[in-house]
Every structure is written in structure tokens, then in C-alpha cells.
Amino acid sequence: MSVGGVQAGGAGGVVRPPSEGREPLVSIRELKVHFDLGGGTVFDKLVGGAGVRRVVKAVDGVSLDIYPGETLGLVGESGCGKSTLGRALLRLTEPTSGQVLFRGRDLARLSKREMRGQRRHLQMIFQDPYASLNPRMTVAQIIGEPLDTFQLGGRGREREGRVSELMRTVGLSPRFLRRYPHEFSGGQRQRIGIARALAADPDFVVADEPISALDVSIQAQIMNLMEKLQRERDLTYLFISHDLRAVRHVSDRVAVMYLGKLVELADAKVIYRDPLMPYTKALISAVPVPDPATEAARRRIVLQGDVPSPINPPAGCRFHTRCPWAIEKCKEVVPPLAEIKPNHFAACIRISPEEPDIEKVAPGDAPGLRSTGRVIAQ
């Protein structure tokens, strides 16, 4: 199977990203975000409460490089930790451990004050265009606020000029400067949110479900706008969404997350054509395609059951409770994110570079355990 023209390289040890030779803009290393829910003390046991300490491992050891100018799609179902990961990068949620390197500086270790200085380079677009804009502020105030915070905007006419320009950039008429968010439609509000994110002229934008709350015809408008802005302003995106069709469309590479861990990482087109890890396979086969002929012909992997709770998630491979291919070993071994094909990483012990197709692996066999290929630690 073709892997998007990338040569199979035998050079051991070094992971070669698609943008070889370029330094990553953002490097995430072993990032963990845990939420402690309490429980597990002697007192809890006495009163019949939780016998074990309950910890939500929302993000549990994620390592990932994001390269300048690319759009990295992050997909997964609700509760998989994708939004928490996005927020932790910007320290809107404090990481429990690990590193977030932005141009070589570890954001996780900066003081609040230093972080504020960095934030103009890292901005966020939120899902809900109704909840993420202050209803008592005018559009001019909303978009202008980052200009004031980072002292970029000047005063009076100059500042208004910059705000007007930002509005035009996102396709809004500057005539609406003095209007309030409730006077706009959902799509227009999302444009305001994008203009606000762009105001500080960032390098890296985390877009958390930016189109999920919008109508179909408006989704296309916002996706096109984001792509246009990326070209014009050399932006790097982390595009978080549960909508695999949208992610496939806007992303260069896609990372799939399940219960706090990355389970697959590859070129966007490749991951769609040739998903390797069983969860990704199921996820992609579950997406309804707007084409009756394809729908009639396709074979769908329908997973049994729900996503388990991220509170004390399953041991071993977290997907083993729902995986049609799981074996006993999967309950014990945490699979590393291993390079199965060049630049195509997947976390599954039942596949290996030699035997990448799980359907062809002998029953009960786990070739991934024998493999010595390159891995991203989990």
C-alpha cells in the first residue's frame, strides 16, 4: 500500500516527520493532565465511599510535534481528552506533568506572568460562538481587547483601524463595529472569535471544535476562511474536532486520541485510506459518507459498548474492552505509539512494521511485542 510517496527509510532511531529538517513549532513531551476527584482515604472507606482514589486521566502521557505552517487534526470521541490537551498547551488548564516546548521554551514551566507574555503567540478559537463572547461587549471591544492586553493596538483612530481591518480579514463588515454579539448569527460570531484570536498576530492557533455548532453551509465558510488565513498569515493550527470529515479536509496530519492517549498519527489522506489501529479503523468506518453508492457498498465496523470512563481507565491497551481484535496480552501491555509504516504511527501490539495489517496477523499473535522499530513513548 502506498504511503503518500514517503520512502521507507531504514535509518534507526531518528523519527523523521514529513517536514523533515524543520524544527517543530510546538513539541509536546509526556504531557499529563490529571484531575483528582478525591476518595481513597481511610475516612472514605469508613463512610463507604470510593475505595480507591479517583483520578480522571484526561491526558495521560502524550508526545507530539507540531510543525510550522501545518494543520494537525486531533480527533476522538467525547471524553477522550482532546479538548483538555488543547487547553493544556495554552495553559488554560494546568498540565500535571510533562513539557510543552514552544520554540524550545517549556511553557509548562513558565510563571503566570511569563506565560501571559507568550500567549500572544498562541491563541484559541472556541467551539461555542454563543458562550465564548462576552454579551456586554461590542465587537470592537471584543476584537480590540487582545490589542490592549498585548499593547499592539495604539489608540483611537489607529486602534479602530486595526479592528476594522481584522473584521474585513474574517469577512465581516466594519459597519458592525458597535454591535453586540447577540446581533450576529452563529457563523458570524465564529468569525468574531477568529478575529479576536488573530488580533495578537499569533503563530499557533488551537481551534477547539470551531465548526461543530454551525450549520452545514456555514461550516464550509469557516473552514475555507481558516485555510485562507493560514496561507496569508503562515499560521499553524491544532484543529480539534470529532467531525472526521472536516478534520480530513483541513488537516495535513491527523492524530487520533482515545481515553487520554494518542493511538494513531499519520498523514491525513493516509490515515483515511489505510487506518492501522483498530479504533481508528472503527472510527473511520463509522463516519457516514454523503454518497448512497458508497454507503451501500461499505463494510462498517460497529463497535460494541460505550467509551469507558476516563476515571481509572482499563489497564493495558485502553481500547481492549471494545476491540474486536483484542487478545489476553492487550489487557496487560500498554502499547507504544510505534512507527508501523514510514511516518505512520499506531499504538497496537497486534501489528508491526513487518505485519501492518491486523486482519492478516495470525490469531492470538502480537508481532508488535517482537518489533524493534522506532516508537514514541506513551
Add this chain to the structure above:
Amino acid sequence: MFYYFPFTIHQTMSHDGNLLSIKDLRTYFETEDGTVRAVDGISFDLKRGETLGIVGESGSGKSVTNLSVIRLIPSPPGRIVSGEVLFHGQDILSLPEDEVRKIRGKRISMIFQDPMTSLNPFMRISKQLMEITQLHLGHTKEQAYEHAVKMLETVGIPEARARVDAYPHEFSGGMRQRVMIAMALSCEPELLIADEPTTALDVTIQAQILELIKDLKEQTGTSVILITHDLGVVAGMTDDIIVMYAGKVFEQAPTRELFERPGNPYTKGLLKSVPDPAHEEGTELYQIPGLPPDVAHLPVDQCPFAERCYRAEDICRREFPPFVQLNAEHFSLCHFAEEVYNESLAARGGAAVGGQDPGGVNIQGGAGR
């Protein structure tokens, strides 16, 4: 009541094979902004055992249409201004309320988008399921309880007997939607209306629920109306599709025909604006310019889509478009329906109808960003 007729008579009366037949339905809402014509002259038929998809964006009137069918329009502010909803040939709109109640939940049932708000959080699942069959089928408590367990098993809830007495909050979103489906199917309805049944669910759970609806439909022969904004969902589920916009039916066709040979610029735009992973290769998405219509201020005497349409000409802003029949089962509300349809045919390599030249309108151009 005076108008009481046993349904069995009317079942034999409807000889056209239509389970449901809606004729020129108009549902308006009186608001501070003026009259909202949420549904404005809708007509369609649904045959027994068929699945009809109703597609549209927010404000298109797709949900109001179906609330009108089961007479659940809050009044005031809403009112069904005119039209007929013939169920087995019997007009539901002219039935007295207690007759409607005998149909609703028994012979026509509904599943809504958000299973949490449609279930009573203070009532055990068992109780909520039992109510239905006790009311409609005259079950005793014991019968109703057994039936509730059986229904939960039917919709694939593991350990149904152990979980039937749980409260809704103890179930996950997907499980709650299964409970809703169990409730809807309790009395083996002849028509199931599913309003965005999977929109609040994750994709892998969505796949489970859609499979379930498909299986149950095959087993019971229930007709289904599936309301959704997701063209992908209807593509694999339905026999026919209606595309709604601004309270009107913009296009109506068998599913395959609609996807392969759309005859309306709005449908065409909608289809092109959805990323299709199976076909596209890194192209910019087509975008329908402008905003969804403001239904409180719809222009009269013009096409409501004209301002956003790539094909619009002066006539579209002067005259309301005709509902053009393109072939036996395919209709489109457009001044240029035949031309648009012929373009679609030409793109598919089919034969043109109507003798018009398939014009060189390039939809990819994306008018007016």
C-alpha cells in the same frame, strides 16, 4: 366524540399505498418579530415500510413539519394554518384531541435529538416504559414490566433486566437514546419519526444507533421519517429525501437520484459543501455564500434562496419559483430546475431532458465570499 371513526375502516379506505400523506401544510408562529412562516405549503407522501429523509439547516422547518404531523405544535404562539395530514387517509389535523392521543405514541411515535431532556430524570426507566404500554395496550403492571425488559433487550441494552429499574442519569448518552428508541417502538408503531436521533452522539455510537434503527425497521416494517442536517446519515438510511429551506420543500427525489442528479442549486451547493473523504482531493470546499434565511422576514414574491444562489437571475428576485417535475419522482423548486438537473446529468454522462443546453455554470467558483 362526534367524529369518532374506528381506524380499521380508514385503513381499508386508503388504497394508494400511502401511510402518510401531507397536503399543503402551513404552520405559522406569531412572534414579536411578526409572523414566522416556519412551514409554508409542504406536501409529501410516505409509503408503508419506506424511510424518508428530511434534510435542512436550522430554521428550514424540518422539525416543525413533524411536530405538526403529531399535533405537538405549542399553541400559542404556533398554529397550523391550513393543510391536511392524512394518516391512513384520515386527517389528523381535524381529529379531536383525545383521538390524536390514541395515535401519538402508539401508531406514530417520535425520537428526539437530546435523550436527556426527553426522559423524565425523576422516573425509573422501567416506569417510563411501562406507562406507554399500560396506556395504549392496556397492559397490566406485570405485563408492562416484562414488555419493558423485552424492549430494552431488543434495543441492545446489556443486562436489561438488571438495569430496567435504573434512572436515566445512570445511562450514557448512547444508552439513553436506545431507551428512547425502546419507548418509541413499544407499541410497534406504523410510523417512527426520528428528529436528529444521532446528532448529540459520538460517531461510533451514532453508527450503533443507525444500525439499530435500520435493523428494527427491517424486522417490524415500520415506516420512518428521519430528520437530519447530515447528508451522510440520510445517504445510507433512506429511500427518498426531501430538502427543505425556509419552510419550503426545495427538492424531493429518491435518495440515489438526489445525490447523483440534484436538480436544485441549494441541494447542489449543500452536497458540494460537505467534505467527502471518499472523493475529494485537497480542493477548497464550495461554500454557499451568505446566511441561512431569517424566517421572520422572508421576502415574498421571490425565491427565498435567491440571495445565496449561484444561478439566480432577475426573475428569481421577482417571482416565486415553480415546483418543477423533472421525472416521475423528482421535483425541484427553482426557475432553472431543468437546466440545473441537465447539468447534473451531463456531469454524470446521462441524457439531458427538456432540450436545454447544459449551461456552463461553474458551481466551484464560489460566488461572493
